Amino acid sequence: MTMPVIGAAPSTVLRAALQLYPARYRRERGEELAEVFADTTAAGSRTAVAREVLGLALYGLRVRLGLTGASAAGRLLALVAPMIAGAVVGATMVPWLAALDRTTRWLAWDDSFGNHVRAFAPPAAALLLGVAALLGRWTAVRVTALLLGAVGLYDLGLAAWSSNFVDAWWVGYIGMATLPFVVAALLLVAAPTDLLPRPNLRTAGLVLGSVVAGGLLEAAQNWDDTTFPLDLQWFVVMLIAPTLLTFAGLRGRMGPAAVGLAMLVLTGPGSLFNIWRETGGISHLLPMAVPVVVLLALVAVAEHRFGRRTALGMVPGRV
Numbered sequence: 171m172t173m174p175v176i177g178a179a180p181s182t183v184l185r186a187a188l189q190l191y192p193a194r195y196r197r198e199r200g201e202e203l204a205e206v207f208a209d210t211t212a213a214g215s216r217t218a219v220a221r222e223v224l225g226l227a228l229y230g231l232r233v234r235l236g237l238t239g240a241s242a243a244g245r246l247l248a249l250v251a252p253m254i255a256g257a258v259v260g261a262t263m264v265p266w267l268a269a270l271d272r273t274t275r276w277l278a279w280d281d282s283f284g285n286h287v288r289a290f291a292p293p294a295a296a297l298l299l300g301v302a303a304l305l306g307r308w309t310a311v312r313v314t315a316l317l318l319g320a321v322g323l324y325d326l327g328l329a330a331w332s333s334n335f336v337d338a339w340w341v342g343y344i345g346m347a348t349l350p351f352v353v354a355a356l357l358l359v360a361a362p363t364d365l366l367p368r369p370n371l372r373t374a375g376l377v378l379g380s381v382v383a384g385g386l387l388e389a390a391q392n393w394d395d396t397t398f399p400l401d402l403q404w405f406v407v408m409l410i411a412p413t414l415l416t417f418a419g420l421r422g423r424m425g426p427a428a429v430g431l432a433m434l435v436l437t438g439p440g441s442l443f444n445i446w447r448e449t450g451g452i453s454h455l456l457p458m459a460v461p462v463v464v465l466l467a468l469v470a471v472a473e474h475r476f477g478r479r480t481a482l483g484m485v486p487g488r489v
Contacts, residue, residue: 183223190230232362239362246419247357248365250428252373254354255303255311256380257387257432258318261350262296264385292318303377306369312358319355322348342443346391349439357435380432387436408437 184207188196191203207226211219229238237244266273273289295314302310329344367373391408415430 183219184226187223187227187230190227191233195233235360237360237362239365242419242422242424244362245365246424246427246431247361248367249424250431251308251311251358251361251366252303252376253380253428253432254357254435255299255315256377257384257436258315258351258354259296259300259377260381260384260386261388261436262292262318263381264388265347266293268389292321300377300381304369304374306367306373308358308361308363308366312355315351315355315358319352322351326352339447342446346440346443350436353435353439357431383432384436387433391437391440409434409441412437 184204188200188203191200203226207222211222232238232244235243237247239245239248277285277289295318299311299314299318302308302314326341326344326348330341333340367376387408390404412430412433415426416434417427418424418430419427
C-alpha cells in the first residue's frame with residue numbers, strides 16, 4: 171500500500187490509524203482511505219488533520235470490532251439505543267424519587283453546594299438524556315450517558331479504594347447500582363451513528379416506554395432482600411428471560427434481542443452479584459455456573475445454526 175506524501179508526522183499517524191483496521195480491509199481499501207485522507211487534509215490545519223486521524227482510527231476500531239452499520243451487532247446496538255436511553259432515565263429517577271425525603275433531610279443538615287450537586291446532578295443529567303433521545307440528538311445522549319457512566323465508575327472505584335481492594339461484597343454491592351450506567355454508556359457510544367433512529371413517534375414511544383420499564387425494573391430489584399433474586403420467578407424474569415431473548419439475535423430477530431439486551435443492562439449486575447452472594451463465593455458458585463454456561467452456549471449454537479438453515483430455506487429458488 172502506497173502512502174501519500176503528506177509529511178513525515180501525518181504519514182506516521184496515518185499508518186498508525188490504518189493499523190487499527192483488519193488486514194484484509196487494509197489490503198482492499200487502504201489506498202482509497204489514504205488518498206481520501208490526503209485530499210481532505212491537504213490544506214488543513216493541525217487540528218483538522220488530528221480530527222481526521224481520530225475519525226479514521228475510531229472507524230477502524232468499529233470495523234475490527236464488527237460494530238459498523240453493515241454488521242448484525244451494529245444493527246442491534248442502533249435498535250436498542252433508544253431503549254437503553256429511556257431505561258437509564260427510569261433507573262435514575264426511581265431511586266432518586268424514592269429517596270427524596272432522605273435527600274431533603276440530608277440537605278437540611280448540610281446544604282453545601284457540593285451536596286446539592288451530588289443530589290440533583292444525576293437526575294438532571296438523566297432528564298437531559300431523555301429529552302435528547304426524544305429529539306434524536308444522539309451526540310448529547312452519548313455525552314450525557316458518558317458523564318453518568320463516569321460518575322458510576324468513580325463511585326465503584328471509590329468503594330474499591332475505601333475497602334483497600336479486599337472487600338468484594340462492598341464493591342459488588344456498589345457495582346449493582348453503578349455498573350448498569352457504565353455498560354449503558356459504552357453501548358450507546360458503540361452504536362453506529364448512521365443507523366441511530368431519527369425523532370419520530372416510534373422512537374418517542376420506545377424511549378418513553380423504556381423509561382417506564384426501566385423504572386419498574388429498578389424498583390423490582392430489592393437489593394437488600396437476602397432472598398433476591400434466587401426466588402425462582404425473579405431469577406427467570408431478571409436474568410434467564412432477557413438472556414434467552416438476546417439469543418434471538420443469532421437468528422436475525424433483532425427486536426426481541428434488543429429488548430433482552432436492554433433488560434440485561436439493568437438487571438445483569440444485580441442478579442449476578444446476588445447469586446454470588448447467596449452461593450457463598452466463587453468456589454461455591456462454579457459447580458452451578460459451569461453447567462449453566464455450557465447450556466447457554468449450546469442454546470446459542472443451536473440458535474445460530476437453526477437461524478442459518480431457516481435463512482437459507484427462505485432464499486427464493488433454493489431447494
